[in-house]
Amino acid sequence: MLYYRFRSLFQVRPVLEKQIGDIVSKKETVRFILPAFPFKAPAEGSKRKTLGPLPDKAEEIALQTLNGFAESIAEMYDGGARVVIVSDASIYGDLLNITESDAFAYNQELQKLAASLDLQYLEFTSPGALVGIVPQEAPTLEKYSEVLSKTRDHLAHSFSHVSSFDDENEQATSWHYDTALPESNQPAALKNAILQRGKAYTALLESAALSAIRLSIHESNNVSKVTVDLFPPATNPDFITPWHGALAILPDASLRVVDASTVNKNEFEVVNNAQGHPWLLRVKCDLFKWPGIEVDFEPLFPCGMQVRPKEAHGPFRFEDVDMKRLRRLALSSAPILLRDFTMEVEKEVFREKARQLGEIQQWPFGDILEVRENVDINMNNVLTNEAMPFHYDGVFKMAQDEKTGEWISTPPLFQMFRNRSASQYKGGATLFSSSRNLLPLLGPDTISLEELRLLKWKTFTEVNDAFGGHDLHLPFIVAHPETGADTFRFHESWPECKCVAETSKPTIVQVVGWPEAQSDALCEKLTDLLYDRRVVYHHHWKAGDFIFNDNATTHHTRTAFSNGHREHWRVHVN
Known part of the structure; x- marks a missing residue:
């Protein structure tokens, strides 16, 4: 099940329900159409909500969110899905005094960004191309200017007499414009002009894409369009679009989409990307200043942080990393990926760095586990090449309470991985799901946080060597x-x-005190949330990767793999 904003995708009004049903019955690709990503909001005097005129990290995350939305549908529906992004610069740019060169550059860089991320479930078009009056491609500014002109003329002549209406959808859009539009000498006139242009634009979309399902960045009543968030829920509580804001890394290393004009420039710095363009805002603090090491901090999608040497710096030795600082960062933004760091291939070096992180937790096999296929040690599916369930490490590690005699679960706080060999073939990815992203998705479609707080789950797995x-x-x-x-x-x-005979055993999970059917239904919904693209980071290993993960905040799993050696060193730390 997919979720967006506050509603389930499939809990829609009859009109949309019938439209979706017709598409699925024909086994066709579900095509969603989203008018969005026009251009970056212009500066208002000395103030600017964004970091500049080009796409940045905010757009990157928004595109990844949309791609994940369609990819999730493709995983459960053979017909697949696509999100068609209709850049509406031609609709509103002239009203907002956006230069055609800025709109052109934004559009070109946006598509390059999507291509660089291999976002296969996204397509890009323009309103004019959608109705067939201009070519799909406009590779030069001159051609792009022609597209804008022809599209506006077509809109004026063909849709100028669209009847006025005042429904919930228009009201939601109107409220959005109260804060999103730039300052104007005639704010009411500007807002009305944009709303009227928007009505004509809606009519154009409806006439040109009859079978497509309309998505909207605004709140809607789900009658004719579906509201979709462009960011993971914990990232954008104020519902700021990427073209009206910027991504900021806050003091606790969490991410927030903000109005850049409201940020204290003495407390935040602008971080540029490899091309030298403004990319994101980051708080100025020692968490991101590593002594003697020049590194970049790049948020992973949708959770976690990558740390790697700055361009023209490094490689740096893992032995020189400040583990206390790394621990603080992992507590704030798990998992932490260290890439392109070197380390002597000695377990004692790895063990010593773990000691600097905290107290190493011991297991029957010792402290460092070589995570690879190994038929000599029975640890259920841990040392196999098969898929694993989502879990947190140590759920079955038991200790007897000295006072009560009760057996209690004693999971470690941190996982520390060093990749020795990454599978060169399909599979073998590790998935990390963050509580920070999952908990805001609880609600009417699953169960509320307060209700879940009152419940317990029970589980059992057969005893093995660990x-x-x-x-x-x-x-x-x-x-x-x-x-x-x-x-x-x-x-x-x-x-x-789901188990492979003779190598793994089942793990049964139920809600304590609930009937089996009701328990299974809730567990299935909670499992779906763990796999939700706005919650789970998919890590594809590269030889030499280090990962530091807060085992209390996240769950993780592994996809099946074959025909390739895959090995990590893993140690647990408290």
Whole structure:
């Protein structure tokens, strides 16, 4: 099930429900059409909401969110899905005094950005190309100017007499414009002109894409269009579009889409991308100043942070990384990926860096586990090449309470990985899902956070060489042991049909005190959220990667792989 804003995609009004049903019955590709990404909002005097006229990290995350939306549908529907982005610079640019050169550059760079990210479920077009009056491609500014002119003429002549209407959708758009439009000597006139142009534009879209499902960045009543968020929910509580704002890394390393004109320039710095263009805002603090090491910090999608040497710097030794600073960063933005750092291939070096991070947790096999195919050690599916359920490490690691005699689960706080060899073939990715992104998605379609806080889940897995053999009753919501923040705790149910004979055993999960059918339904919905593209980071390993993960904040899993050696060193730290 897919979720967006506050509603489920498939809990829509009858008109859209019938439209979706017709497409699916014909086994056709579900095509969504989204009028958006026109240009960056212009400066208003000395103030600018954005970092400049070109796409930046905010656009990157928005495009990844939309691509994930369509990809998720493609995974459960054979017909697949596409999101068609209709850049509406030709609709509003002249009213907002946007130069054609700025709109052209923005459009060109946006498509280059999508191509560089290999976002295969996105397509780009223009209103004029959609109705067939201009070519699909406008490779030069001169051609682009012709497209804008012809499209506006067509809109004026063909849709100038669109009847006025005042429904919930228009009201939501009107409220959005109250804060999104630039300052004007005649604000009411500007707003009315844009709303009227928007009505004509809506008529154009409806006439040109009859079978497509209309998406909207504005709140809607789900009668004729579906509201979609462009960012993971924890990132954009103020619903700022990427072309009206910028991405900021806050003091706790969390991400927030902000109006750049409101940011204190003494507290934040502008970080440029490799091409020298403004890319994001980052708070000035020691968390991002590593002594003796010049590194870049790049947010991963939709959670986590990549740290790697700045261009023309490095390579740096892992031995020189400040582990206390790394621990603070991992507590704020898990998982942390260190890429292009070197390390002596010695376990004692790895072990010593783990000691600097915290207290190493011991297991029956010792401290460092060589995570690779190994038939000599029975750890369920950990040391196989098969897929694994979503889980957090140590859920089945038990200790007996000295006072009560009760057996309790003692999961470690951190995971520390060093990749020795990455599979060169398909599969073998590690997925990390963040509580920070998952918890805001709880609601009417699943269960509220407060309801979930009152429940427990029970699980059991057979004893093996490292863990198992105990019945567990555990809470779904637990306070983080260091930050105190709410964290989601769960284990994906893994029935025997998903196990490989003689190498893995099932793990049964149920809600304590609930009937089986009701329990299974909730567990399935919670599992869906773990796999939601706005929650889960897909990591494809590169030899030499280091990952530091807050095991209390995240869950992780592995996809199946074959025909390629894959090996990590892993150690747990508290």
